[in-house]
Amino acid sequence: MTDSTVTSATGSSRFPSRYVWAGLKLVGSVALTFFGLLLVTFLIGRVVPVDPVLAAIGDRASHDTYEQVRREMGLDLPLWQQFASYVLQVLKGELGKSVLTANTVVDDIKRVFPATMELATTATLFGVAFGVPMGVVAAVNQGRWPDQIVRLLGLFGYSMPVFWLGLMGLLLFYGILDIAAAPGRVDFANLDVVETWSGLILLDSALQGEWEVFFDALHHLILPAAVLGYLSLAYISRMTRSFMLEQLRQEYVTTARVKGLSEARVIWRHALGNVMVPLITVIALSYANLLEGSVLTETVFAWPGLGQYLTASLLAADMNAVLGATIVVGAIFIGINLLSDLLYRLVDPRAK
Amino acid sequence: MSQPLLSVEGLEVRFHTPKGIVEAVRGIGFEVGREKLGIVGESGSGKTMTGRSVLRLIRPPGEVRAKRMVFDGNDLEAIDEVAMREIRGRRIAMVMQDPKFSLNPVMKVGDQIAEAYLVHRKVGAEQARKRTLDMLAAVKIRDPARVYDLYPHEVSGGMGQRVMMAMMLIPEPDLLIADEPTSALDVTVSMQVLAILDDLVTQRGMGLMFISHDLNLVASFCDRVIIMYAGRIVETCKASELKQAKHPYTQGLLASLPRIDRPVGELSVLSRDPAWRDGPVVVDGKMVG
Amino acid sequence: MTQLRAWLTADTPVSRNHARAIQAYLSWRALASNPLTMIGLLIVVALVVFATLAPMLAPQSPVAQDLTQRFIAPGTQYLFGTDEFGRDILSRILYGARVTLYIVVLVAVTAAPVGLLVGTVSGYFGGWVDAALMRITDIFLAFPRLILALAFVSALGPGIENAVLAIALTAWPPYARIARAETLTIRTSDFIAAARLQGASGFRIVVGHVVPLCSSSLIVRVTLDMAGVILTAAGLGFLGLGAQPPLAEWGAMVSSGRRYLLDYWWVATIPGLAIFVVSLGFNLLGDGLRDVLDPKSS
Numbered sequence: 055m056t057d058s059t060v061t062s063a064t065g066s067s068r069f070p071s072r073y074v075w076a077g078l079k080l081v082g083s084v085a086l087t088f089f090g091l092l093l094v095t096f097l098i099g100r101v102v103p104v105d106p107v108l109a110a111i112g113d114r115a116s117h118d119t120y121e122q123v124r125r126e127m128g129l130d131l132p133l134w135q136q137f138a139s140y141v142l143q144v145l146k147g148e149l150g151k152s153v154l155t156a157n158t159v160v161d162d163i164k165r166v167f168p169a170t171m172e173l174a175t176t177a178t179l180f181g182v183a184f185g186v187p188m189g190v191v192a193a194v195n196q197g198r199w200p201d202q203i204v205r206l207l208g209l210f211g212y213s214m215p216v217f218w219l220g221l222m223g224l225l226l227f228y229g230i231l232d233i234a235a236a237p238g239r240v241d242f243a244n245l246d247v248v249e250t251w252s253g254l255i256l257l258d259s260a261l262q263g264e265w266e267v268f269f270d271a272l273h274h275l276i277l278p279a280a281v282l283g284y285l286s287l288a289y290i291s292r293m294t295r296s297f298m299l300e301q302l303r304q305e306y307v308t309t310a311r312v313k314g315l316s317e318a319r320v321i322w323r324h325a326l327g328n329v330m331v332p333l334i335t336v337i338a339l340s341y342a343n344l345l346e347g348s349v350l351t352e353t354v355f356a357w358p359g360l361g362q363y364l365t366a367s368l369l370a371a372d373m374n375a376v377l378g379a380t381i382v383v384g385a386i387f388i389g390i391n392l393l394s395d396l397l398y399r400l401v402d403p404r405a406k
Numbered sequence: 407m408s409q410p411l412l413s414v415e416g417l418e419v420r421f422h423t424p425k426g427i428v429e430a431v432r433g434i435g436f437e438v439g440r441e442k443l444g445i446v447g448e449s450g451s452g453k454t455m456t457g458r459s460v461l462r463l464i465r466p467p468g469e470v471r472a473k474r475m476v477f478d479g480n481d482l483e484a485i486d487e488v489a490m491r492e493i494r495g496r497r498i499a500m501v502m503q504d505p506k507f508s509l510n511p512v513m514k515v516g517d518q519i520a521e522a523y524l525v526h527r528k529v530g531a532e533q534a535r536k537r538t539l540d541m542l543a544a545v546k547i548r549d550p551a552r553v554y555d556l557y558p559h560e561v562s563g564g565m566g567q568r569v570m571m572a573m574m575l576i577p578e579p580d581l582l583i584a585d586e587p588t589s590a591l592d593v594t595v596s597m598q599v600l601a602i603l604d605d606l607v608t609q610r611g612m613g614l615m616f617i618s619h620d621l622n623l624v625a626s627f628c629d630r631v632i633i634m635y636a637g638r639i640v641e642t643c644k645a646s647e648l649k650q651a652k653h654p655y656t657q658g659l660l661a662s663l664p665r666i667d668r669p670v671g672e673l674s675v676l677s678r679d680p681a682w683r684d685g686p687v688v689v690d691g692k693m694v695g
Numbered sequence: 696m697t698q699l700r701a702w703l704t705a706d707t708p709v710s711r712n713h714a715r716a717i718q719a720y721l722s723w724r725a726l727a728s729n730p731l732t733m734i735g736l737l738i739v740v741a742l743v744v745f746a747t748l749a750p751m752l753a754p755q756s757p758v759a760q761d762l763t764q765r766f767i768a769p770g771t772q773y774l775f776g777t778d779e780f781g782r783d784i785l786s787r788i789l790y791g792a793r794v795t796l797y798i799v800v801l802v803a804v805t806a807a808p809v810g811l812l813v814g815t816v817s818g819y820f821g822g823w824v825d826a827a828l829m830r831i832t833d834i835f836l837a838f839p840r841l842i843l844a845l846a847f848v849s850a851l852g853p854g855i856e857n858a859v860l861a862i863a864l865t866a867w868p869p870y871a872r873i874a875r876a877e878t879l880t881i882r883t884s885d886f887i888a889a890a891r892l893q894g895a896s897g898f899r900i901v902v903g904h905v906v907p908l909c910s911s912s913l914i915v916r917v918t919l920d921m922a923g924v925i926l927t928a929a930g931l932g933f934l935g936l937g938a939q940p941p942l943a944e945w946g947a948m949v950s951s952g953r954r955y956l957l958d959y960w961w962v963a964t965i966p967g968l969a970i971f972v973v974s975l976g977f978n979l980l981g982d983g984l985r986d987v988l989d990p991k992s993s
Contacts, residue, residue: 083833090834094843098850209982213922213975215929218949218967221956225964229957305507308463312502313522313573314495317487327512346841350930354953364842365934368849380846383839391837403512403557 084392089141091384095377096140100133102373149378154370159378162363167382168253169239170352170359174344176279181286182337186326188287189294194321196299204291211288216347220281220354227277235274237356244270278355282347286340293336294329301325331402338394342387410437411581411613412460412498416473419455419464419637430455430468432637438581442607442614444624444645446659447634453617456634457583460615461498462490478580496526499574500583501603504590505566509558515566516542516554519573526577541572545602564595568602575606581613589619600627621648621659633659635678641688652688654679725987732983738976746792753786758941766959776961778952784961787943788969794944795973798859798928799921805863807917810870815905817871818878819897829875835868841927845936853936855944862927866920873916877909911988919981922974929970945970 107124115123128136143149149159192204227234235241239255244267248259256275259268301307302325310324311317345360352361360379367375399405419431431452436443447453459470462482475482480493502508510518519541520534527534535554542550545568558566567587574582584603588596604627607614618624624631625648633641633656641653651657661674679685686693704721708714726732745752764781767773775784817828847861881887882905890900931937932946940947945966952963 086830087834087837090831091838094838095846098846102850209975209978210971213926213971213978215926215933215946215949215967215970215974217930217933217946218963218970221949221953221963221967225956225960229960305502305504306510308458309502309508309570309573310510311463312461312494312500314491314493314525314577315521316491324510324513328510331512342839346839349841349845350933353934364845368845369935371849373849376846376849380839380842383842384837387839388837401512404559 080392080395084388087388088385091381091388092141092144093137095380095384096137098380099373099377102371144381149381150374152367152372152375152378154367154372154375159375162375163360163379163382165253166358166360166363169255169357170345170348170361172254172256173275173278173282173348173352173357173359174341176275177282177344178286178337178341180279180283181290181340184283185287185290186294186333189291190298190321190326190329192291192295193298193302201295204295208288208292208295211284212292214285215350216281216285217350217354219284220278220351223277223281224354234277235270237354239274239358240267240270241274278351278357282344282351285347286344289340289343290333290336294333297329297332298325301328304328331398334397334401335394338390338397342390345383345386410439412475412477413437414460414472414475416471417456417459417475418471419452419459420469420471422467422469429637431459434634434637434639435473436632436639436642438613438615440580440611440613441630442616442628444628444631445615445617445634446619446621446624446631448619451634452637453634454585457500457585457615457617460583461494461500492526495522495574495579496577497579498581498583499577499579500585501567501570501574501587503586505558505561505563505570506590508570509566511558513557514555515558515561515569516556519569519576522573523576537576538572541576542569544575544606545569545572546598547572562595563591564599567591567599571599571603571606575610578610579612581615582607583615583617585617586619587616588623621663625649636683638683639687640682643688643690647691650691652691652693653682655682656688722987726983729983729986731979732986735976735979735981735983738972739980742792742796742973742976745789746796749789749793753783753789755783755786757782757787757790757943766955766962768959769961769965775965776959778948778962779955784948784965787948788945788966791943791945791948791966791969792973794855794938794942795925795928795970798855798862799924801859802863802866802924803917803921805859806866807870807913809863810867811874811906811909811913813867814871814874814876815878815901815909818875819882819901819905825875828871832868832871835865836872838865840865841930844927844931845934848931848936853939855938855942858928858931858937861931862924866924869920870913870916873912874909877912878905881905881908915981915985915988918977918984922977922981925970925974925977 107120107127107129111119111123124130128139131139147160149163151157152159152162155162188204188207192201195201224234224237228236240247247267248255248262248264251258251261255271256268259265259271302321304325306328307320307325310320315324348357348359349361349364351357352359353365356362360383364376364379364383366372367379413435414437415435417431417434418429421428421430434452434456445453445456455464455468458464459472460475460477460482462470464470470483472483477493477498480489482490482493485493509515513521516535516538520531520538523529523534523537524531529537539550539554542553547553547565547568553561553565553569558569561569567590571587587603588599591599600623603614606612614628616624616628625645628645631641631643631645631648632639633651633653635655641651641656643651648656649660651660655678658674658676658678662676664670664673688694702713703717705713705717708717726736759782761777761781764773764777765779767777767781769776769784773783773785775788778784778787813828813832817825817832843865844858844861847864848857851857851860887900887904890904895903928937929944929946929949932944933950935947935950937946938944940951948966949963949970952959952961952966956963
């Protein structure tokens with residue numbers, strides 16, 4: 055065998071295995087994080103002062119019934135066995151029954167999640183559409199008034215309790231100016247007009263040609279989405295500004311100017327092109343954070359989503375529902391992180 | 407020398423910093439025709455700032471002033487930004503030090519070269535691509551079609567610098583500023599790159615401002631040499647007459663170089679005299695001022 | 696005065712304390728040159744003062760109800776108006792500052808040391824210790840913080856202490872990350888090698904050399920985080936999972952005022968404003984501190 059065939063042979067065998075290895079590492083870390091999430095929710099479930107047996111049978115049942123149900127629920131087994139069966143259950147997609155709604159937690163979440171997704175997605179679009187340009191303008195005008203305004207807007211967003219911002223929005227735009235819709239996802243008359251296909255009411259009403267419902271839903275969505283979107287804008291504009299400042303110092307920016315490109319092209323094509331790479335992670339993180347923020351805003355806007363479901367379950371000490379919702383949000387968090395990691399590899403030619 | 411392409415008089419570059427004003431270039435004048443002019447100096451001597459102020463690339467807190475800075479009839483100080491963009495790239499281009507930093511990491515190198523052509527020519531994408539492939543071939547890249555689709559991190563330093571040259575030469579400028587174009591490269595690679603640069607500049611009859619800290623390189627590569635020290639030009643001479651330099655600073659630079667034909671036990675250490683900052687200067691062997 | 700300034704700006708310190716004094720003075724001058732930072736500092740100092748002196752400053756009891764004085768608009772009689780039980784909102788805000796300060800301090804003194812310890816140990820010892828600790832940190836970092844805090848509180852039962860515990864449990868991982876990164880750069884420096892050659896134990900090196908050097912970047916991060924802690928605590932209070940009535944807590948006050956929002960705007964608006972201002976104060980101060988103490992990360 056000659057030298058060149060040896061190198062090409064090892065070269066071709068090393069390449070796929072390197073990808074496989076990286077993929078395995080990624081899958082392993084995701085699995086580990088998910089396992090950690092389950093461990094934490096399991097332990098939280100253990101420390102609850104509420105006795106799950108009593109919760110199921112009521113406190114009038116006899117001692118024998120109590121013992122029997124306790125065994126049926128597997129509560130007499132050692133802790134690790136309980137955990138193992140818990141993990142198996144969750145992997146099978148069983149999160150138990152909600153005491154509050156008498157449905158399975160999975161069904162409940164399936165019903166409420168689209169509303170939250172609609173809200174968080176619209177808010178993120180808002181945050182990206184305004185936050186990225188604002189961050190760029192701030193960086194380009196570093197130290198001058200556009201920069202100060204963007205910085206201040208960002209700081210305010212970082213410092214504002216989102217539920218209060220929501221209330222202030224309602225007070226101003228609904229109470230005083232009367233241009234925003236009342237809390238809720240649609241007007242009372244438009245409830246249950248469109249069939250639930252995707253659960254995203256904008257999409258469903260558009261597909262079914264119910265334009266009145268569509269515009270009503272849009273009207274209801276604008277304020278809560280803008281409130282949440284402002285949080286996203288604060289974060290995204292701040293990160294964009296700092297990434298952009300870093301990129302504008304790079305030598306390739308000078309190259310672009312030397313070529314005779316317009317300043318707009320230098321900034322929006324060359325520098326921003328490089329900012330988009332780390333920005334993907336930021337946008338993903340911001341989306342995940344909005345899922346959290348929605349817990350507090352949904353209550354304010356009577357938005358029938360995961361946040362309101364979680365809050366109602368919390369107040370009723372409905373632990374299955376609370377832990378189920380926590381697992382779902384946690385899993386989405388992990389999923390979004392994974393997705394941003396993959397997207398990053400796709401956009402950054404250096405990561406391939 | 408025929409009609410000069412660029413003529414500069416009383417150029418000053420200063421930076422306003424929190425600790426006061428830093429004068430990077432302190433009133434220099436020179437002319438470049440369709441020739442190879444070397445600008446030599448240590449780091450901090452102002453040679454890079456000289457090159458960049460010609461392209462008006464110095465941004466605040468930096469400030470450029472000149473008594474006169476004219477390129478082919480255009481007053482580089484007076485024309486507006488739009489007119490300046492017509493000069494940048496199209497008439498004056500610049501090759502920078504390290505292709506690792508001077509190429510956009512997320513754009514294919516071919517697209518970067520084509521972009522430089524498309525800004526200045528009203529042609530379609532197809533023709534720009536064709537020109538780019540020709541240009542890649544002109545800088546002696548063997549497989550242009552393959553290299554076109556590579557990203558900067560996928561090419562070697564020497565190839566990156568050839569890409570850079572292709573990008574700067576594709577609009578066919580009249581003057582090329584090369585700012586330490588080979589100091590980030592290996593010695594053998596740098597000789598190849600220089601040979602290509604020399605070919606292209608000579609072929610196209612362009613002017614070249616070759617900025618370097620390497621005295622030997624400049625002496626062998628250029629027609630004329632300017633020696634800068636502390637923001638001033640201390641000596642100007644023909645490259646062939648560099649060995650007979652009169653200024654003590656130039657002589658010190660020459661003496662601190664190792665020479666194979668005249669081995670010495672210990673190389674002399676360059677000493678710097680503060681008096682040179684504002685003392686007399688040498689033009690073509692004659693003391694002035 | 697001028698003599699003192701000369702001493703404080705001397706180029707060549709004559710003693711270690713002199714050097715420290717110069718360093719402190721220069722940092723202070725850099726901080727003071729930014730008006731926004733000073734506003735932040737002012738807000739934080741005001742929070743501390745109001746919280747400590749609440750019993751003296753408050754015109755009324757924060758819990759005394761007077762149903763004849765319900766929903767009086769802000770004015771000369773009641774600066775911030777009264778709520779649905781006729782309680783003076785100003786007094787409740789002042790006492791609420793105590794709850795906020797209590798939460799902030801408690802989270803800072805529990806989460807920061809834990810993060811610092813995990814990070815320095817992980818960074819200094821490396822190997823499998825590092826791998827294991829960082830895996831755990833990553834797992835916690837990947838969690839939705841507010842939701843995890845909610846789950847904790849719902850399991851432990853509502854109340855300030857449980858809220859603090861829940862927030863602290865989710866707050867330490869970023870500190871561990873920062874401390875580890877700092878430790879990794881410090882670990883290889885010569886003075887650590889010198890200490891090791893003199894026979895110092897790993898524990899002594901971590902506590903005596905590494906921890907003090909990580910502190911400044913950690914202080915910056917903790918200050919910036921306090922804004923988030925205040926918001927999370929207020930969020931828990933808003934959901935009814937934080938401080939329990941009749942204790943005055945800003946988030947809970949917003950929540951109870953919410954029902955009357957359209958008729959009596961001040962009941963929900965003013966406590967929310969208090970949360971916003973204090974949180975902004977920590978953000979402004981943290982930003983300024985970062986520029987001075989940790990310029991590389993700004």
